Amino acid sequence: MKRMHPINILENISGYFWLLLFPLIRGFFSFRGGIWAWLGGVWFDLLILAAIFGLAFLRWRLAGYELTQNGVRVVNGILLRRDFLVPYQQFANVSLVAPFYYRPLGVVHLSADSDAGNDWKYDFTLTLPLKPAQEILHRAKRGCCSGLSGQRRTYRSSGLYIAMLAFISSKTVTGVVFTAAFLVQAGKILGHEFETTFLQGLTDLANKLAFGIPPAAVFLALVVVLGWMISFIINLARNYRFTVSRQESSLQIQSGLFTRYRHQMNVEKVNLVESRQSIITKAFRIHSLFLHCAGYGKAKNELSVLFPAANEKRAREIMQNIMPEWHFTRRAVFPKGQSIFRFILAPVGIGVALGVAALVLAGVFPRLSDLILFLGGMFELPVLWWLAARIIAFYHTGISKSGGVYTLRFSRGFGFHSVAVREEKVVQVKLRQSIWQGMSGSCNLIVYTWSEGKKRHVIPALPVEQACELMGISKPEKATLSGWKRLAYGLKEET
Amino acid sequence: MKGRRIPFRALWLWELYAVLVYAALLFLIYTFLVPFTWLWILLVSLFGGGYLLAALVYFPLLYLGTQYSISEEAIEFESGVLYRRKTVLFRKNLIVVCVYQTPLDFLFRLSSLRCSGPGGVVTLGYLAKKEALRLKGELTAKKRLRPVAEMAVRNETNASH
Incomplete structure (x- = not known):
């Protein structure tokens, strides 16, 4: 069993900072007795300090890892001992993070994750010298690819597009x-x-x-x-010098200016690929590509970027060369024309209400009318922006299927999402209909995709029959007053 | 979908829940408010109206609108009165099937069947206990075990965590 780098002892110290509360409480009570009374109990503070360092050391001493033939065996914990093995073939993502302050020491954080476990924590994280970390990375790569003879395709993002993603x-x-x-x-x-x-x-x-x-x-x-x-x-x-490369089933992403990030994913474990756009980037036909894979994008402030930004042609080229198993298709099922009201009702309603309120208040308080009208106008601007986003969302929303890949297009806030998900990664489908949607024959489609936690995509106002046909599920009972009809006839049917 | 209806006694269970909730609310009103004041009358009549609406209209409609089906490909559950929801879990991704009962379910010989996949769950609620056990057997039958066996490796890893 090998140990982590001794720098891990310092990292462990922060976990026991809560013990410092005891000297603080002691200081609070003993200071009333003067400086000598406080000095008389310093031994207690030193004891706590020793406990913090001792526990941090013990935690490091009792933790270890072993590279077996099948996977990485990890042992850790002081009172609650954990001993587990993550098979190389089950690795979804292995991340190497080299913070700038560790780089002179040649130390990295290695985090690995599989589809098991919870969605907010890695399966394990180790602080290691670079060489053994690279060995784990190499073995994980061998676990997902039989041989590494395949062609390697690499794309590097330009600074302008990285700035765009940051924007x-x-x-x-x-x-x-x-x-x-x-x-x-x-x-x-x-x-x-x-x-x-x-x-x-x-x-x-x-x-x-x-x-x-x-x-x-x-x-x-x-x-x-x-x-x-x-x-x-x-x-x-974070995204400076962003590089993505693909070799057989292994996907590698590297980035970072001060702290260097290196992620290695098993493509078979990638759940979906997503393109995100804002109103501005949509106008310029620029896409930011993301992917969903256990362990990628889990760290604090980390985004699961596949490629920061690219124009439509380059984005298609990247998809074809880096992720050929996924592709985006034009929407085949989309909201009917009458459904546009569902999209614009809220911004129009709020916009009109704001305008009326400003006019009424300006009439009631004539002295402040200039200020009220100015503020009203200022508040109307984001509402107009929202209205624009909703109109674009109406023309963006829809679903399609081609070659075993679903393309789900929907909007969230001011963002427009296009998700490409393989058929086998769709776990659950939910159809939701209000009474009004039942009458107009539309529904909200909620698609749950393979995930450690819950990953759902809501596509609103789709025609129910076409949506069911495309998703390969039976149509729901016609919602229009179905229960009421069945109230009259249902019991008879049952008997 | 050729759906199957949940047993009629599920409706009686819901009616019992409604009675219990109404009784608890009345108890609180009688305990904390002065009887026959305007607030007391308003709350009693509001809760009374709500209870009658739920017991006489909402729950019967919910019962009649609730159905489930299990095919080779998917497990489907449909329910709702004002909002209808149809949930479909694809069997190829099914990992865990669990039958559970609340104390009141036990009195009415009802059980719920919770089917989980990686990222999705569908619960077939208020089934007859026998039917729930039969469905559990059907869903975990040997010929359907392939995905479960695949996930066993993950579960093993997960358990050892």
Whole structure:
């Protein structure tokens, strides 16, 4: 049984930080008695500190791994001992992450996952020197491919397209959380002066930029923009030098500027391939390709990217060369014309309500009418954007099937998704009909695909008969007042 | 789908649930509110109306609209009154079949059959106990065991975790 790299002892320490609560509580009570009373109990604090280091060491000492002929055997735990084997053939994904601070030491984090286990945790994670980690990676590769003689096809993404993916996937919240964490940590290390200076600088900038606008609003806008920019930079650094390559059944993805990521997947374990677009990228016919495979995209802030962004022609070429088992087809079953109301009802309703409310309020408060109308107009803008997204969604939504691959097209929020999933990876199908949908003969189709947890795709407002025919399931009982009819005749039938 | 209906006693079980819930609500109203005030009358009549609607209209309709079928390819379950739902789990991906009973199910000799796949679950609720056991046998019969055997390796790994 081999051990992990000793740096793992330091990683384990963070798991026992909660023990520091005891010295804190002791300090709180003993400080009332003065400095000497507190010093008298220092032995207790030292004991806790020793326990933290001791437990971290013990955890490292008792954990180990072994490369057997069939798979990787992992042993860990102090009180609850776990001893398990993950067969090489069952590996869905093996990830090697080399954080920039580990690179001088030649240490990497190896995480492996199979279709078993839960959907938020890897089967196991090991901190290893690079060589044994590469050995596991190599054996996992041999587990999914009989021989590695096949042609290797590689695609590298250009910086512009990586920036585009970062642009689409950047979220303000991530950036704000990162900034807050950074400020707190920097404040601890450099003193609160740094934190105060940073916030004061931001406030000054907000005051300078506020031309007739409340400084608080400008400050808020600055926080949003700054948060988004930081999230953008994080995503950019993560996907920098993005390379995807395919050799037989092995798919390899590498990326990262400071921290280097390397993922190796068994293509047979890939559940689906997805193309995501926003309103802007849809206008320019640019696709971001993602895939769903156990263990890929599980880490914090990690996206399961297959290729950051590509125009339609290149995206098709990548699909043909890297993932030829999957392909996207034009929609064969799509919502009827009358279903457009289902798509646009909410934004139109809210837009009209906002407009009416602004006009009424402007009439009631004539002195504030300019401000109210301005705010009303500002609120209408995102609603109009939403309306545009819903209209595009109506023309995007639909399903099709060709060569054993389903293409599911649907929208979620302001994003447009196209999912290519192989027939054998469709686990469950659900049809949902409201009374009104029953009357118009449409339904919402919910497709559940193979996953460790639950992965569902909702395709709304499809004609029920065509949808059932395409999915190969029997039609549901006509929903229109079926129960009421059966209330009259059903019991008779049963007898 | 040539669906099979769930046994009639399932309807009686639902009616019993409705009575129990209504009784619990009445108990709370009598305990915490002053009788014959406007709030007391409003809540009693609201819950009473709700109970009558559920007992006399909703549950009978739900019973008549609930059906299931098991074919070579799929397990199907259809139900709902205002929203109708039809759930189809493909048998090729079936891994676990589980029969379970609640204490009240036991009184009415009913059982539910939960069929799970990797990423999907369908529950055939309120079946006669005998029928549930028969279906469990049918679904886990030897000729259908191939996917289960395949998953045994995964389950072994999973269990050892």
